[in-house]
Amino acid sequence: MRPHEMDQACQASSVKSTCCIGENEEESPWEPLHVELGFPADQSTVGAVMARGTMPVENRHCEVPEKIL
Numbered sequence: 687m688r689p690h691e692m693d694q695a696c697q698a699s700s701v702k703s704t705c706c707i708g709e710n711e712e713e714s715p716w717e718p719l720h721v722e723l724g725f726p727a728d729q730s731t732v733g734a735v736m737a738r739g740t741m742p743v744e745n746r747h748c749e750v751p752e753k754i755l
Contacts, residue, residue, distance in 0.1 A: 711718045720731040745754050 709718055716722075718727070719733070720729065721727050723731075725731050748754065
């Protein structure tokens with residue numbers, strides 16, 4: 687969804703979530719995720735994902751109110 691195109695929300699929604707999760711590489715019994723994904727162990731990486739609720743209510747097909755209804 688591109689801001690100011692199809693997502694015209696003017697307020698936040700409980701289905702649009704943000705979180706930041708860090709790995710404790712020093713104490714983890716597994717190799718770091720970035721290494722598992724093929725990056726060098728000494729390289730710093732960031733992963734990003736859009737998290738949404740299980741039942742999003744949205745319209746991506748048109749901008750005409752009558753057609754949405």
